Structure formats: structure tokens, C-alpha cells
Amino acid sequence: MRSFIRHYLLALQFFSRVPVTGRLADWVGFSPVMLRASAAHFPGVGWLVGGSVAFLTWGLLVLLPPGPFAPLVAAALGTAWSVVMTGAFHEDGLADVADGLGGSLNRERALEIMKDSRVGAFGAIAVMLALLCKVALLALLGSISTGLMVAGAFAAHVVSRTWPLLTIRLLPHVGEAAQSKSKPLAGQISGAALAVALLWCLGALVLVISAQAAMLLIANSPSGVMACAALWLVAVVCSVLAWGWMHRWFARRLQGFTGDCLGAAQQVCEIAFYLGLALASGPLMRVLQGATL
Known part of the structure; x- marks a missing residue:
């Protein structure tokens, strides 16, 4: 349990702006081996980030005057808070990948561009569109059901932080590892760590499915529970498909991954998760509503 907590706090320290400083940071410690082990808790970071975004979104929807724009305002402020919580860590990775792979077909040149701290046209457009997609899809979901x-x-913040770990498992780290913050992650993630990450992910899905079933008063309706589970399954499948596309892109263009690739994959998987929910919500929500009659 001591190692579990230390590795989780190290993941928070590395992948969020949650303050792990002072005596707490001294107790947690740091080593490349510990950081590699903390990869198992990347989805656990999503629990904290996603949980705080969900709480803020719920509070805004309660406090804002009712109307068609309330979900849009809540989606925009919730998305902004997620950026604050992570310090735009993943958005920065998306921008670098878009600049590198969009700016050159040559592998070495693309990697060189990705190391440049300046943001180009491809990166700026990619981040802008990603944020726009998140806000629009979340607002759409809010118009369907709070x-x-x-x-x-x-759930999206947890699930989207799970699939990039498969990229670490399946692809080699490329680029100048000595200058890379993701160098400790270059080693293949262990099967045990991957299992822990999947448990974080599964726990989040069980929680949201159970909560939705309870809110809709369909706990004793087999058809309703199945429809509820199918709704989230579609979202997960869309997220996995998005990761598969990104994984294939990295393998073909870079023959491996960098830390920026992991951040970019998280962003695309998060958007795909929202899209899956939105696509499935129409027919499946009608089933859910019918199950409560």
C-alpha cells in the first residue's frame, strides 16, 4: 500500500498541477524506476482530474439559470478547469505532434520539429479544434442529460489516459531520449502495471454505469441495465478505435513514440469518448427512458 500511494502521488506530481511539494514530495521521492512504475496510475490521475471537472460541471448546471446555453457555459468552464488541472500538459503534446507530423513527411525532421518549444500553425489549429470539439460534444451531452x-x-478523463499505456507497451521510444522528459517511460510497461491501469479504468466505468442505473431507477430492469452498459461500451469502443488510429500513425510515421505522442493520443481518445456517447445516446436513451415507464 505504501508503494501504491507513493507511485500514485508521483503520477499526480508528473502529470498534473496538483501540488505534491515539501515534506510530501520528500516522502514520495523520485527515481526513473518509480516513474516507470507510476505509469500504472495514469488513469488514476484521470479520476482526480475528471472528478473535479465533473463536480464543477454539476455545480455550474445547478447554479446557472436554466436555458439552452447553460450546458455550453458549463462545458466551456469545465474544459478550462481541466487545462488548469493538468497545466495543458496533454494539449502541448497534441500541438507538438501536429506541428511535427503535419510539418514534414521526413521522420527525422518531424522529430526535430516536435522538440521545438514554439507552436506552429498545425499545432495551434489542432489545439483549437480539440478544445472546440470537447466543449461542443459536452454541451450536446448536457442538452440530452445532465x-x-x-x-x-x-469517465472520459480516466478512459483516455488508459490507452496510451498500450502505446508504451507496443512501440519503442524514439527521439533523443537523453533530453526527453518521457525517457523513464521508454521501457516497456509491465503486465502488472498495465493490469492496475485497466482496473482504474474498469472501476470508473462500473461507477458511472451503476450511478446512471440508480438515477434512472432501472436497477431491477435487465433491459435498462443492458442499454445503460451498451451506452458506455460504445464510448469505450470509439475511444479504443481512436487510439488504434493514432498508434498506427505513430508506428508508420515515427516507428515509435515520444512523450508528445502519449499526450496527443490522450486528447484524441478523450474526444472520441465524448463522440461515442453522443452517437449512442439517441437510440439508447430512448430505451433507457422506456425502461423507467
């Missing part, structure tokens, strides 16, 4: 929007905001 609970769906809040639960989706939570």
Missing part, C-alpha cells in the same frame, strides 16, 4: 454530461466528463 447526468450523462457529468458522468461523461469524469
